[in-house]
Amino acid sequence: MASPFYNRYIPPQAKSPDLSDPSRPTKKRKKSKSAPPISSQQTKPREKSPEIAALNCYNDGDAQVGSIGNEAVDHHVAIRNRHKSMLDKYDKAAKKSAELADERTVAAEDDEGERQEDAIDVEEHGLEPLPQPAPAKEDRKISAFSALPEWLQAPKLVKSTDTVPFEELSLRRDTLTALGKKGYSAAFAIQSAVLPMLLPGPKQHSGDICISAATGSGKTLAYTLPMVQSLREKPVTRLRGLIVVPTRELVNQVRESLDLCSAGSGLKIATAVGSKPLKEEQELLVEKGQRYDPEAYKAEQEKEIDEDEELMDWDFDKKFGSNDYLELFYNHVVVYTSRIDILICTPGRLVEHIQSTTGFTLEHVQWLVIDEADRLLDESFQQWIDVVLPGLEYVRPPDALHPSRSNTSHLFRRREVRKIILSATMTRDISKLMTLNLKRPKFVVLEGGSQKLANEEEDSPIADEGGRVEVPSTLKEYGVPISEHSTQDKPLYLIELLETKSNPPVSKRRRSSTIPADKSEASDSDTSSDSDDGSQNSDLLSKSDRISNLAAAGADPTSHGTLVFTESNEQAVRLARLLALLRPSWQIGTLTKSTAGSSGRKTLAAFRKRKLSILIASDRASRGLDIPDLAQVVNYDMPKSATSYVHRVGRTARAGKAGEAITLVLHNQGKWFWKDRSGIVKSDVLVRGPDKRVGRRNLAINMSEEERGNYEKALQTLGEEANG
Numbered sequence: 001m002a003s004p005f006y007n008r009y010i011p012p013q014a015k016s017p018d019l020s021d022p023s024r025p026t027k028k029r030k031k032s033k034s035a036p037p038i039s040s041q042q043t044k045p046r047e048k049s050p051e052i053a054a055l056n057c058y059n060d061g062d063a064q065v066g067s068i069g070n071e072a073v074d075h076h077v078a079i080r081n082r083h084k085s086m087l088d089k090y091d092k093a094a095k096k097s098a099e100l101a102d103e104r105t106v107a108a109e110d111d112e113g114e115r116q117e118d119a120i121d122v123e124e125h126g127l128e129p130l131p132q133p134a135p136a137k138e139d140r141k142i143s144a145f146s147a148l149p150e151w152l153q154a155p156k157l158v159k160s161t162d163t164v165p166f167e168e169l170s171l172r173r174d175t176l177t178a179l180g181k182k183g184y185s186a187a188f189a190i191q192s193a194v195l196p197m198l199l200p201g202p203k204q205h206s207g208d209i210c211i212s213a214a215t216g217s218g219k220t221l222a223y224t225l226p227m228v229q230s231l232r233e234k235p236v237t238r239l240r241g242l243i244v245v246p247t248r249e250l251v252n253q254v255r256e257s258l259d260l261c262s263a264g265s266g267l268k269i270a271t272a273v274g275s276k277p278l279k280e281e282q283e284l285l286v287e288k289g290q291r292y293d294p295e296a297y298k299a300e301q302e303k304e305i306d307e308d309e310e311l312m313d314w315d316f317d318k319k320f321g322s323n324d325y326l327e328l329f330y331n332h333v334v335v336y337t338s339r340i341d342i343l344i345c346t347p348g349r350l351v352e353h354i355q356s357t358t359g360f361t362l363e364h365v366q367w368l369v370i371d372e373a374d375r376l377l378d379e380s381f382q383q384w385i386d387v388v389l390p391g392l393e394y395v396r397p398p399d400a401l402h403p404s405r406s407n408t409s410h411l412f413r414r415r416e417v418r419k420i421i422l423s424a425t426m427t428r429d430i431s432k433l434m435t436l437n438l439k440r441p442k443f444v445v446l447e448g449g450s451q452k453l454a455n456e457e458e459d460s461p462i463a464d465e466g467g468r469v470e471v472p473s474t475l476k477e478y479g480v481p482i483s484e485h486s487t488q489d490k491p492l493y494l495i496e497l498l499e500t501k502s503n504p505p506v507s508k509r510r511r512s513s514t515i516p517a518d519k520s521e522a523s524d525s526d527t528s529s530d531s532d533d534g535s536q537n538s539d540l541l542s543k544s545d546r547i548s549n550l551a552a553a554g555a556d557p558t559s560h561g562t563l564v565f566t567e568s569n570e571q572a573v574r575l576a577r578l579l580a581l582l583r584p585s586w587q588i589g590t591l592t593k594s595t596a597g598s599s600g601r602k603t604l605a606a607f608r609k610r611k612l613s614i615l616i617a618s619d620r621a622s623r624g625l626d627i628p629d630l631a632q633v634v635n636y637d638m639p640k641s642a643t644s645y646v647h648r649v650g651r652t653a654r655a656g657k658a659g660e661a662i663t664l665v666l667h668n669q670g671k672w673f674w675k676d677r678s679g680i681v682k683s684d685v686l687v688r689g690p691d692k693r694v695g696r697r698n699l700a701i702n703m704s705e706e707e708r709g710n711y712e713k714a715l716q717t718l719g720e721e722a723n724g
């Protein structure tokens with residue numbers, strides 16, 4: 001039988017695509033017309049080697065065997081036997097090779113088929129990455145990964161342009177008249193959004209409200225107006241409105257707003273800040289009287305008092321002022337009634353009254369306002385909440401009003417108080433907000449001109465979780481770099497600024513003894529300098545340039561005064577003294593912790609009335625203070641955070657008016673101020689309008705020998721005074 005080996009052609013091995021071949025066109029996958037498909041290549045007969053030819057000759061010669069002699073046949077058989085094993089092996093190898101070639105051909109055909117399909121609609125590309133579709137935009141409003149509850153994640157957003165006339169806000173006619181007299185015709189955006197939520201009507205929200213709105217956006221009226229309108233109808237005087245703010249100055253300011261809204265209402269409003277002796281304040285808050293009540297009197301007499309324990313716990317002088325029991329008529333008991341409807345206070349003083357003023361109770365409180373809430377929820381402040389909140393959660397039965405009958409706590413009934421929580425830098429720290437035990441809370445956020453972050457890059461998680469902070473859109477911001485070699489001249493930079501600003505608070509005539517005017521002011525240039533401290537970038541302008549720059553800055557002729565912030569009370573006092581030594585004619589005031597109280601109030605009033613042109617203050621003045629038409633804020637010392645910066649600079653550019661904020665930037669603060677995401681210019685949390693930038697204002701201090709001598713003498717005097 002003929003061996004298949006002899007009868008078949010072994011096809012030449014089709015060259016399969018070598019995947020490891022770097023020359024293989026990996027990207028250029030378009031079908032090449034010149035290269036025929038591998039499957040269609042002709043398989044040519046393999047050339048027979050001489051050896052195979054010889055073997056075939058044996059095979060082919062089967063038919064001839066008979067004609068050849070036996071000897072010859074034997075010879076052939078011998079040869080064939082001798083080569084049989086070798087031929088078998090060859091046969092097997094050829095068979096395997098043929099199978100392999102078949103497989104490769106099939107694979108090559110499949111591959112080519114795919115290539116042809118691809119070639120139909122695939123464009124030719126180089127080695128550059130293929131363009132990818134833009135990633136789908138994430139809806140940042142509600143994130144499945146955020147730990148925030150939904151009410152914080154999806155706030156009610158208020159556009160700064162959405163304002164309505166007060167007439168449309170269901171306010172009483174006399175309130176409208178009072179607002180009109182003050183020159184307020186339309187409600188600001190945050191007021192337009194919040195008032196309907198707090199006043200009776202279809203949009204009223206029956207829960208608590210957290211408000212985040214820029215400095216100077218009018219948050220105070222947003223709660224004083226509805227609170228007054230709601231409480232004025234009540235016939236009996238009881239403490240029903242409680243407003244807590246962090247500083248005495250703010251207490252007085254809120255008082256002014258309440259006085260405006262409550263004119264003619266008969267509501268009694270008081271403040272508690274610790275500026276008066278406690279006893280005096282107690283008498284203002286609570287009235288002591290007696291009531292005929294034989295039953296209660298008898299119970300009182302029979303009540304067993306563990307005197308030792310009571311005496312240890314009670315401070316009679318503080319608690320009662322005088323001995324109540326001796327003054328009592330027969331069959332009468334002591335009763336305390338509130339003298340006020342609304343109390344505005346600092347948290348420390350509030351706690352003192354809760355703990356020490358007999359008859360002072362929060363049980364009738366219906367409105368609790370916490371202004372500058374992020375500050376008041378800070379760890380350093382927070383303990384007051386633990387004292388205040390329990391007093392707001394329950395109503396005591398009438399008997400429990402008397403201190404000796406406080407064992408009726410099991411009769412207490414749960415009640416609801418409307419809570420309004422506000423700040424320009426409202427926290428979204430849920431652990432802090434939870435301490436307030438909010439009910440059905442709603443988060444209202446005032447959007448500014450832009451919701452873009454200052455760094456104009458992707459939204460950051462910090463901003464999402466911590467809340468963004470709007471810089472007033474009418475504010476112009478600048479940084480003044482102070483080089484390493486000029487650090488000791490920092491007070492002179494301040495003087496230079498004050499004397500050259502657009503609406504100088506002080507006469508420039510005095511400058512003849514200090515700095516040549518031509519070299520003092522420089523451009524309001526962009527933040528483009530590479531130098532962190534700007535010391536390499538003193539591109540001084542000519543005098544005419546300076547004047548045109550200042551005119552372009554749009555100085556508001558009605559604005560007035562400069563508020564200078566220092567890092568501490570001591571620094572404020574020292575700086576004020578140094579300025580007084582160097583510029584004795586300037587009208588300078590200080591507002592620090594030590595000047596709080598009546599002297600601080602007088603200083604602030606004088607500044608507001610323009611009797612002072614410069615107010616030097618510590619950070620206690622950074623929150624909430626409203627100085628209408630303040631022209632300028634100067635951060636003499638760098639604020640500690642972007643939040644602190646926002647509150648400081650927010651003392652100007654309020655209520656839509658123009659304002660300017662200038663920060664002195666020492667060389668070692670430059671990186672943080674200009675470049676860090678935790679800093680000011682590229683901040684992760686500050687939001688500025690689309691074309692708002694922090695300008696770089698370069699100043700140069702050029703002093704004569706005499707001026708330098710005066711400066712050093714003033715520093716020496718300051719040092720001597722400090723050392724006593």
Ligand SMILES: Nc1ncnc2c1ncn2[C@@H]1O[C@H](COP(=O)(O)OP(=O)(O)OP(=O)(O)O)[C@@H](O)[C@H]1O
Nearest residue numbers: 184186187188215216217218219220424624626655
């Ligand atoms: N509807 C209004 N029309 C005109 N002026 C208003 C109106 N509402 C408030 N103002 C004025 O705007 C200024 C800023 O208001 P307010 O002090 O309430 O701001 P704020 O949002 O509490 O600021 P901050 O966060 O700094 O405490 C005040 O001088 C206030 O009298």
